[in-house]
Amino acid sequence: xxxxxxxxxxxxxxxxxxMLRKHPKDxxxxxxxxxxxxxxxxxxxxxxxSFLEPKSVPRRTLLAKEGEICRQSIFVVDGxxxxxxxxxxxxxxxxxxxLSGWWIADMYSLINQKPGMLRIESLADSExxxxxxxxxxxxxxxxxxxxxxxxxxxxxxLVASQQRIINNxxxxxxxxxxxxxxxxxxVLTCAPLHTIASYLGMTPEFLSKIRRRLATRx
Amino acid sequence: xxxxxxxxxxxxxxxxxxMLRKHPKDxxxxxxxxxxxxxxxxxxxxxxxSFLEPKSVPRRTLLAKEGEICRQSIFVVDGxxxxxxxxxxxxxxxxxxxLSGWWIADMYSLINQKPGMLRIESLADSExxxxxxxxxxxxxxxxxxxxxxxxxxxxxxLVASQQRIINNxxxxxxxxxxxxxxxxxxVLTCAPLHTIASYLGMTPEFLSKIRRRLATRx
Numbered sequence: 282x283x284x285x286x287x288x289x290x291x292x293x294x295x296x297x298x299x300m301l302r303k304h305p306k307d308x309x310x311x312x313x314x315x316x317x318x319x320x321x322x323x324x325x326x327x328x329x330x331s332f333l334e335p336k337s338v339p340r341r342t343l344l345a346k347e348g349e350i351c352r353q354s355i356f357v358v359d360g361x362x363x364x365x366x367x368x369x370x371x372x373x374x375x376x377x378x379x380l381s382g383w384w385i386a387d388m389y390s391l392i393n394q395k396p397g398m399l400r401i402e403s404l405a406d407s408e409x410x411x412x413x414x415x416x417x418x419x420x421x422x423x424x425x426x427x428x429x430x431x432x433x434x435x436x437x438x439l440v441a442s443q444q445r446i447i448n449n450x451x452x453x454x455x456x457x458x459x460x461x462x463x464x465x466x467x468v469l470t471c472a473p474l475h476t477i478a479s480y481l482g483m484t485p486e487f488l489s490k491i492r493r494r495l496a497t498r499x
Numbered sequence: 500x501x502x503x504x505x506x507x508x509x510x511x512x513x514x515x516x517x518m519l520r521k522h523p524k525d526x527x528x529x530x531x532x533x534x535x536x537x538x539x540x541x542x543x544x545x546x547x548x549s550f551l552e553p554k555s556v557p558r559r560t561l562l563a564k565e566g567e568i569c570r571q572s573i574f575v576v577d578g579x580x581x582x583x584x585x586x587x588x589x590x591x592x593x594x595x596x597x598l599s600g601w602w603i604a605d606m607y608s609l610i611n612q613k614p615g616m617l618r619i620e621s622l623a624d625s626e627x628x629x630x631x632x633x634x635x636x637x638x639x640x641x642x643x644x645x646x647x648x649x650x651x652x653x654x655x656x657l658v659a660s661q662q663r664i665i666n667n668x669x670x671x672x673x674x675x676x677x678x679x680x681x682x683x684x685x686v687l688t689c690a691p692l693h694t695i696a697s698y699l700g701m702t703p704e705f706l707s708k709i710r711r712r713l714a715t716r717x
Contacts, residue, residue, distance in 0.1 A: 366665050374668035376661060389658045398665060425643060432650035435657055440607045442660040443594060447584050447616060449667075450592035450700065482668065 311356050311410055314382055318433045319426040328423060332416035336409045340471075344409075345401040351390035353411045357383050360407025361471055364399045365479070375480035377442075378404070378468050384434060405471040449482055455491050457481050529574050529628055532600055536651045537644040546641060550634035554627045558689075562627075563619035569608035571629045575601050578625025579689055582617045583697070593698035595660075596622075596686050602652060623689040667700055673709050675699050 312326050345351050362379045376399060379385035390397030391414060420427045448457055458481060478488040530544050563569050580597045597603035608615030609632055638645045666675055676699060696706040
């Protein structure tokens, strides 16, 4: 969801006090993401924007917790988030990352409005836009083309999730790490070693060994 | 996508020669699945139905192959399918199952119309309905509420895929097998041991050991 080839929509015809709190950059990147898949009229962009709540968080802020009901989807304007789960021994298992331009939520909890299994936490200082479930439903009702947008980004997320399963089953640990470096260079700069190892399904010691091996080779 | 609480829509107002080839049971189960999430007028059900191609396949029929472009979504009226990938040593890794009432496709290939990575094969004699990508796009155009339906079932598939990742990371092999027995009792009756072991990420020998241990305990 990069914003190349997109002309920012700054001439909004609906004004709303909540919009004034947002920085134009926020509006540009989130609307660019939507416009990649559906064309929005200015009033539709403005309505969408009025449904979003901006939030700035420092690194290591908890945004969702297991056992609680997830009531919003989160769009990352700038920064990085991770979702993870804790096993019985309180070991962290990273499920996904969300970088600038990506959406993240505890989907199970958001859909079913039941207590979730995931924590969502910022890996770096982050600028976010929150879309509450209630506003998301209102959005579908008032601008049905958002069904299409969220269908498409959910399809993409499903492909990514299945690809991760395939990679875990078929690639060597080293191949998985090389893939990761290509896909998540920003995470390499802000996440601790154990977080990256956890996402890749290996111990931090084993990841260190792979890194040393790759460093010697290059 | 069970069809409980659904009154079959048999009074179709549009007639189409392709509909006549289908058994009413096919129509009932697929439309029941859609009606769980969106209300369809009779004409909309009939149009949807006219886009579907029925297909009966015996056990072990290949329906999609890696390296080929996936051109359709498959709905299972009756039977069971699996999707899997082969690694460099031709070991089979099962990615997902689809039972009666479920949809399956190589989503990466279907969305991007690029060569896929998955094989899809029947585990049992199966009755299927095929929705080509072209017809699916036409459907979105002519009955936009299908965007909502496919958004919701894709969200459910994403939750299931993430749940599988969480289970693999946090549950013991025995817990994963017990979960599997609850979720896929039909697969237990028709899939060979190595297929189930592959889905659970363990060797057939290890799965046999777990089965023996559970049998002794019960």
